[in-house]
Amino acid sequence: MENSSRHHKLRLIPSVDKLLSEPLFVLLQKKYSDEMLKRTIRIALDNLRKEVLAGSASEEDFTTESLAHRTEAVLNARIGRRLTTVINATGVVVHTNLGRSPLSQRVAERIVQAAVSYSNLEYNLDLGRRGERNSHLRQIMLELTGAESVLAVNNNAAAVLLALDALAKGREVIVSRGELIEIGGSFRIPDVMARSGAILREVGTTNRTHPRDYEDAINENTALILKVHTSNYRIVGFTKEVELDEMVAIGRDHGIPSMIDLGSGCLMDLSPYGLTDEPTVQQILASGVDVVSFSGDKLLGGPQAGILAGRFEYIEKMRTNPLARALRMDKLTLAALEATLEEYVTAAGPAEGIPTLAMIAKSPEALHQAAEALARSLAETLGQEAVISIESGVGRVGGGALPLGDLPGPRVAIHPRDISAARLEKELRSGKPPVIALVKEDSVLLDPRTLLHDQHFLIPDLVHEALKRARH
Numbered sequence: 001m002e003n004s005s006r007h008h009k010l011r012l013i014p015s016v017d018k019l020l021s022e023p024l025f026v027l028l029q030k031k032y033s034d035e036m037l038k039r040t041i042r043i044a045l046d047n048l049r050k051e052v053l054a055g056s057a058s059e060e061d062f063t064t065e066s067l068a069h070r071t072e073a074v075l076n077a078r079i080g081r082r083l084t085t086v087i088n089a090t091g092v093v094v095h096t097n098l099g100r101s102p103l104s105q106r107v108a109e110r111i112v113q114a115a116v117s118y119s120n121l122e123y124n125l126d127l128g129r130r131g132e133r134n135s136h137l138r139q140i141m142l143e144l145t146g147a148e149s150v151l152a153v154n155n156n157a158a159a160v161l162l163a164l165d166a167l168a169k170g171r172e173v174i175v176s177r178g179e180l181i182e183i184g185g186s187f188r189i190p191d192v193m194a195r196s197g198a199i200l201r202e203v204g205t206t207n208r209t210h211p212r213d214y215e216d217a218i219n220e221n222t223a224l225i226l227k228v229h230t231s232n233y234r235i236v237g238f239t240k241e242v243e244l245d246e247m248v249a250i251g252r253d254h255g256i257p258s259m260i261d262l263g264s265g266c267l268m269d270l271s272p273y274g275l276t277d278e279p280t281v282q283q284i285l286a287s288g289v290d291v292v293s294f295s296g297d298k299l300l301g302g303p304q305a306g307i308l309a310g311r312f313e314y315i316e317k318m319r320t321n322p323l324a325r326a327l328r329m330d331k332l333t334l335a336a337l338e339a340t341l342e343e344y345v346t347a348a349g350p351a352e353g354i355p356t357l358a359m360i361a362k363s364p365e366a367l368h369q370a371a372e373a374l375a376r377s378l379a380e381t382l383g384q385e386a387v388i389s390i391e392s393g394v395g396r397v398g399g400g401a402l403p404l405g406d407l408p409g410p411r412v413a414i415h416p417r418d419i420s421a422a423r424l425e426k427e428l429r430s431g432k433p434p435v436i437a438l439v440k441e442d443s444v445l446l447d448p449r450t451l452l453h454d455q456h457f458l459i460p461d462l463v464h465e466a467l468k469r470a471r472h
């Protein structure tokens with residue numbers, strides 16, 4: 001009896017061609033290629049067959065609507081959009097997992113222009129012949145940093161790799177043991193060094209490195225002295241770090257170039273915002289170091305990129321190195337980086353035009369107003385569903401930058417009545433768009449600092465929907 005019912009149901013499964021003639025599927029045919037659609041329908045029908053055999057299929061599963069639904073679900077799972085906008089309510093500004101620096105509309109428009117048109121990317125309009133991709137950025141970068149020369153590549157990891165390959169392949173690079181860091185995404189200085197073919201010469205100890213440690217390590221095979229900005233942690237307590245100018249002086253005395261991997265690479269003085277730990281690229285270069293490398297999408301506030309700035313002769317070695325071609329920056333990035341750098345010379349200044357810096361520079365009054373407005377609308381929308389309050393918290397610059405650099409500010413706390421805060425946080429992540437929030441004890445915390453555009457208007461409904469889903 002069971003078996004014959006299953007047999008009967010199996011025969012109810014339509015053929016691919018039969019389905020394709022149904023109006024609902026004709027709509028899908030307008031959207032997707034024949035090949036993709038047929039492959040997807042086969043998978044959808046296969047899944048139904050398995051359910052029949054498992055005894056879990058019901059009458060409704062055989063309707064054309066249900067089969068179209070099923071097919072669309074398979075299509076979405078296989079080719080649907082995955083990279084999606086999220087609302088960052090964590091208060092971590094340069095959030096490495098959430099795409100680091102968001103760009104302004106103005107910068108985004110420059111990307112669109114570069115994307116949909118031809119451009120003078122590698123064409124010299126004055127001479128009417130081949131030009132150089134890096135020439136577009138050079139002038140404004142020199143203006144902003146005071147460097148003799150600059151080169152931009154795909155990201156800062158690539159910049160470090162290129163610098164080591166060009167300046168130290170097969171030779172020794174001196175680095176303090178306290179700076180042999182790993183940053184997110186398994187970028188480890190010793191590994192990058194090995195890849196570049198440079199030989200790591202560790203000096204000092206984890207917590208203390210003295211000038212004589214560098215001096216003692218120098219030999220005829222030394223190519224470079226490298227300092228790595230320990231951007232995602234600090235060694236505190238009984239410590240001794242050789243200052244950059246001491247390191248530069250040692251290099252100079254022995255005719256060896258010095259380099260610093262700055263990591264974040266800030267072009268704006270952040271001390272007015274209480275962040276005194278991060279020197280600017282200009283200050284670093286003024287110390288006389290020969291090469292600095294830094295990211296485009298951390299504190300600079302632009303697109304993913306790696307920038308090398310410093311002495312002409314060393315930058316030339318990198319520019320003409322074969323790896324430079326493999327690590328080069330694409331035209332969309334170039335457009336965005338150029339547009340971002342222009343914000344640094346506007347009358348309003350970078351803290352107005354660059355979202356990352358604007359979030360760092362938000363005034364306590366603006367943050368409090370934002371928190372109060374958000375708390376009010378949450379209380380109105382949620383009514384008895386949750387208790388809303390405002391507490392003080394500490395946001396972060398993030399992105400491996402300023403590990404001890406706090407961004408204090410208010411946070412809106414949602415204490416749900418019927419469910420746990422952990423459950424609400426999870427449901428918020430499956431909203432459209434997802435909200436990424438923090439949990440502290442029995443509350444979900446929303447930091448207004450990192451809310452962009454009009455996102456605070458969306459949040460009350462998103463929380464309401466999340467609570468509803470959690471109760472079902």
Ligand SMILES: *Cc1c(COP(=O)(O)O)cnc(C)c1O
Pocket residue numbers: 155156157158160183187228229230231232261262263264294295296305306399400401
């Ligand atoms: C972030 C960072 C890098 C890597 O930069 P990407 O732009 O992510 O490639 C390298 N070194 C330091 C010190 C960093 O902080």
